[in-house]
Amino acid sequence: MAQFWKPGTEKPRLLDDEEGGVLFLSSSFSSSSSGYGYASIEKQRQRLPVYKYRTSILYLVESHATTIVVGETGSGKTTQIPQYLKEAGWADGGRVIACTQPRRLAVQAVASRVAEEMGVKVGEEVGYTIRFEDISNPDATRIKFLTDGVLLREMMEDPLLTKYSVIMVDEAHERSISTDILLGLLKKIQKRRPELRLVISSATIEAKAMSDFFQSSKRRRVSEGEELRPRLEPAILSVEGRGFNVQIHYVEDPVQDYVQAAVSTVLLIHDQEPAGDILVFLTGQDDIDVAVKMLTEEARSDGKHSSGLIILPLYSGLSRAEQDLVFSPTPKGKRKVVISTNIAETSLTLEGIVYVVDSGFSKQRFYNPISDIENLVVAPISKASARQRAGRAGRLRPGKCYRLYSEEYFVNEMSAQGIPEIQRSNLVSCVIQLKALGIDNILGFDWPASPSPESMIRALEVLYSLGVLNDDAKLTSPVGFQVAEIPLEPMISKMILASNELGCSEEIITIAAVLSIQSIWFSGRGVQRELDEAKLRFAAAEGDHVTFLNIYKGFLQSGKSSQWCHRNFINYHAMKKVMEIREQLKRIALRLGIVLKSCERDTQLVRKAVTAGFFANACRLEAFSHSGMYKTIRGFQEVYIHPSSVLFRVNPKWVIYHSLVSTDRQYMRNVISIDPSWLTEAAPHFYQQQRLNPIIH
Ligand code: CDP
Ligand code: MG
Numbered sequence: 001m002a003q004f005w006k007p008g009t010e011k012p013r014l015l016d017d018e019e020g021g022v023l024f025l026s027s028s029f030s031s032s033s034s035g036y037g038y039a040s041i042e043k044q045r046q047r048l049p050v051y052k053y054r055t056s057i058l059y060l061v062e063s064h065a066t067t068i069v070v071g072e073t074g075s076g077k078t079t080q081i082p083q084y085l086k087e088a089g090w091a092d093g094g095r096v097i098a099c100t101q102p103r104r105l106a107v108q109a110v111a112s113r114v115a116e117e118m119g120v121k122v123g124e125e126v127g128y129t130i131r132f133e134d135i136s137n138p139d140a141t142r143i144k145f146l147t148d149g150v151l152l153r154e155m156m157e158d159p160l161l162t163k164y165s166v167i168m169v170d171e172a173h174e175r176s177i178s179t180d181i182l183l184g185l186l187k188k189i190q191k192r193r194p195e196l197r198l199v200i201s202s203a204t205i206e207a208k209a210m211s212d213f214f215q216s217s218k219r220r221r222v223s224e225g226e227e228l229r230p231r232l233e234p235a236i237l238s239v240e241g242r243g244f245n246v247q248i249h250y251v252e253d254p255v256q257d258y259v260q261a262a263v264s265t266v267l268l269i270h271d272q273e274p275a276g277d278i279l280v281f282l283t284g285q286d287d288i289d290v291a292v293k294m295l296t297e298e299a300r301s302d303g304k305h306s307s308g309l310i311i312l313p314l315y316s317g318l319s320r321a322e323q324d325l326v327f328s329p330t331p332k333g334k335r336k337v338v339i340s341t342n343i344a345e346t347s348l349t350l351e352g353i354v355y356v357v358d359s360g361f362s363k364q365r366f367y368n369p370i371s372d373i374e375n376l377v378v379a380p381i382s383k384a385s386a387r388q389r390a391g392r393a394g395r396l397r398p399g400k401c402y403r404l405y406s407e408e409y410f411v412n413e414m415s416a417q418g419i420p421e422i423q424r425s426n427l428v429s430c431v432i433q434l435k436a437l438g439i440d441n442i443l444g445f446d447w448p449a450s451p452s453p454e455s456m457i458r459a460l461e462v463l464y465s466l467g468v469l470n471d472d473a474k475l476t477s478p479v480g481f482q483v484a485e486i487p488l489e490p491m492i493s494k495m496i497l498a499s500n501e502l503g504c505s506e507e508i509i510t511i512a513a514v515l516s517i518q519s520i521w522f523s524g525r526g527v528q529r530e531l532d533e534a535k536l537r538f539a540a541a542e543g544d545h546v547t548f549l550n551i552y553k554g555f556l557q558s559g560k561s562s563q564w565c566h567r568n569f570i571n572y573h574a575m576k577k578v579m580e581i582r583e584q585l586k587r588i589a590l591r592l593g594i595v596l597k598s599c600e601r602d603t604q605l606v607r608k609a610v611t612a613g614f615f616a617n618a619c620r621l622e623a624f625s626h627s628g629m630y631k632t633i634r635g636f637q638e639v640y641i642h643p644s645s646v647l648f649r650v651n652p653k654w655v656i657y658h659s660l661v662s663t664d665r666q667y668m669r670n671v672i673s674i675d676p677s678w679l680t681e682a683a684p685h686f687y688q689q690q691r692l693n694p695i696i697h
Pocket of ligand 1: 080350
């Protein structure tokens, strides 16, 4: 096993052992639940690398419209800069400092950390807002953490974001689709609000491109009072890293199964290496749950090698209690193993990590405008990501990173940088948001990275068919404006509007709430048979959407019982979340004038409403296919029903799916059977009669 590894030559950037091995942070440092006194927290704050730059940061923000702060993960950018700004008076007079994050979990974690540091309750002076969860108080909140998507939504009500004095766009290196849209819009806002300050913070050193972007606007004529304006060219500040050296190990030969390899590597480290926590990067809830289970079983069956391991998953959708476990300090004599998605790459810093195991993969969105198919794919990460991941091992003392790929692969095949999400996404949501903000010339919009014209055209086409855009590519009234106002993907919003006309809004709102969360089923391997049996109890012949209605009804009838969920392999926390989201959707629906009405289980109406939103995802079973192969009507792509669907192996002739996942094949998740005539009814432009007729008959 030991020969499995070969030490590498690559030295992560920003990780020089400049501190000469000085222990910068102790392993007992930091925990949201450790109950440190205020003084101790103050000291911790002063020890963060960013503290040395406090005065410079405040000076630059004062004198420049945009300040770009680059600094290694964990240097204190997210938790400290908003506090510095507040201390310097940027939140006086009722103004608010905003800090955006691409990830919901990071928003919650960071807000509670900052509230703790300031000795206040989350939701008061420090608050946060993520979709469907607003823990802020308009009168009291001075520092507000929010997802970049939520800030975009706020622009629909307040286009110039007037309540904010400073907006910190954090994790800009991630180039999430909402971050890019936000950057483009903030650049516009700056022209109208010279007093607004932007702080763009990033973990990697591509500050130049970002700086060029903010500089590229034409300078206005100097007018009276101009000297009061901040300088327009962005300032760049680099926070020196404090990380220790990280020794890189590569595998000699490519691994077949990265989950298995990750598990073996964790056991090997535990067996052979001194104390220190382990952070494993896998891709998503599914493979993380498998790895947690494998390691837990190993720990049970093989006490000698794995005693003392505390094995914890980390992905979005974890409950508060599960998140707290990840951040709490490791008890003496134990070793924590956190198995995470790339959320721990830069968004969250865990103390105590000395070893990193990097699978080399993450889940990424890919969109093909030709086939009009978007899915989440397990894809290789970039060199930049690999370096970030390795860097997580060097916070406490010199660490080690075990890469589950070869050095040759790293050097020759890994791309240097990832592709911005906007260039690999379906743009339907993006286009409607820009339209709702009055940006009509979308192709001419000032993008930090331009999306492809094909994707744009596809998005316009779909929105036109949904009745959201008119012939002039403007939002239709009222449908377009209503769809834009619902904080869900436009196809779901359209489905909700259609349900109003069809008289099944109660049912469709339930379905929309379920589709907004990852899964309502209990996850975990080894219980597949029980899970399948439980599903059968609720399964509806019409498909998954109708099955959700059965589950929801059962849950209500049980008195929202957790035991009932447990017995039926349903995730109780997920169901509670569904109830919460449903309540919020109900409020939005009422505001839009939607009448809440139940169709009393006339499932045809429910399925017609789904079709009205998701007609673009229609598929037909291949006539002579015994393998359950479907083809999309749109692009004749080969797709299959996912084994988790109640329609798996049932294979109705015509179906509509909610989303695709790609593994060995393209699988449709959440599938419902339809009558093809509903397609031309719902979207005559999209499915021109002559195109569909030969297929239907
Ligand atoms: O944003 P950046 O990566 O530069 O650092 P940060 O998130 O502000 O983290 C600064 C310090 O706060 C790190 O030592 C984190 O471990 C700690 N922190 C924490 O203990 N709990 C959190 N929820 C967030 C940060
Ligand atoms: Mg951060």
